[in-house]
Amino acid sequence: MLELKGVTKRFGGVQAVNGLDISVAENEIFGLIGPNGSGKSTTVNLICGIYPVTAGEIVFNGKNLAGLPPHKRLRAGIARTFQNIRLFPNLTVWQNLLVARNSMEDVHSQSFLARWLGETRHTRGEIESILEFSDLADKADDLASNLAFGEQRRLELARAAAAKPRLLLLDEPAAGMNREEVQDLIHRVRGLRDSGITILLVEHVMQLVMNVTDRICVINFGQKIAQGTPDEIQNHSAVQEAYFGTTAGDPD
């Protein structure tokens, strides 16, 4: 459903992503890993439209995304979370979810009056179920900035889910989490996939990557160096060298 064909991104003289080919299948959990600075986050930013590609194309559901601004990519079905948490700090948990939910197509087809007045009973029901799924039901009226770190991470994921995406980009969702929190995250990511969402996971934390992904692509210096199942990747020599050899001790 998502295809990157020869995607290249240059920032001035720096080649962040170089001729990257990736193909993510419907309802797959696809891992994208690589050392720091290998171009993972840039790839996510290219897919969700924060930067334009220098060369190559990104095709989503048979549609070339070139020139489509980020807010339209969300409406096309691509949502994401951020490595460094980017919640709306002075909105409540509920409002954070409502902002994302308000972007949905069905909202845009509502009458002017209904849109002006905001949330409908249907929307409320959906947000309540997302809060339930994210274990944030009792925090609905708290400001996002007052949440604990783990709760903020869950809200990031919940907000992305609230937009009911077909493709969810997770940019290092386990960063800074302890083992139990990662275990909890594994269940949530699987739950999202079971609800029909395709997931592209960019991650350093091997506990998460090796446990949830169907396939993994390893990149270094913006280029693909290996691709395969988690088992294949763990035993791949080029990966050992480029990735585990250099950053095995780095918990990030």
Next chain:
Amino acid sequence: MEDFWIEAIELTQSVIDGLLFGSTYALIGIGFTLIFGAMHKLNMTYAAASIAGAYVGLVVFVFFSAHPLLVFAVSSLASGLIGLLVYLICFRFIPVNNHLAALMATVGALFFIDEVIIHITNASPLAFPALFGAASFDLGAVWIRGDLLFVFAASVASTAALLYVLYRTRLGLATRAVSQQNVAAQLCGIDVHRTNATTFVVAGLLGGIAGAMTAASVGVLSPLLTLPITVKGLIVTVVGGLGSIPGAIIAGLMVGAAENVFLYLRGVNERDIYVLLLLFVFLVFRPNGIFGKSINRD
């Protein structure tokens, strides 16, 4: 002893008049603060656009003898439209990180609007219609001017309408989301450019009302009004804290009252010197304003 009471009553009268008129400063301050919240940049054109809006309202008055209420409405709409133009010219296509370019563009637009007004009116002041100019309410020792009461009521109504839109509607939620985290807002499906443009229009609508009120209170409309309103707007924004709407409201009333107290104590020639000193007092001792907090964005 009798002198003391007379002075106390006159001072009270000054404070009341100042608080009532200060509501227009509050509106201007809210406009500055709204735009700062959305763009994290100052829009120096704002007060000039408000006065320009009032001029458009005056056109309706002079050529169609429209009712003053309609004049206020036209002023507001015109100022909203000018706000949109200012956004398109000074912000939309200037790189987000180039703060200086946007600031200079708005300063340029301020002078440009001023020059256009001076050119069209030959720099001569024009009479502006007031509502309830003759009415007054006697409260015993002090009294309340009808025109100032109207100004105050209109400001309160405009502010209430703004707060309703900002805190109770989908548009307001999107506006607040953009001002707090604009990258995430885009990736939550919000068209940031359109939301920002809307913010400029809404701020412009408020500014036009404030511009028309100022002209109505003074009795004339003149290009000389743009400078003092710009300055008062900036002072209110600094005193209230950039990005804080409650701050702008309180600071607007405070500056209005302080201005009249200085006027009473030191006379019209010295008044603005002390008002300007307020700016520096706050910049040095409370740079984040009376509430010490502004809308943040990383």
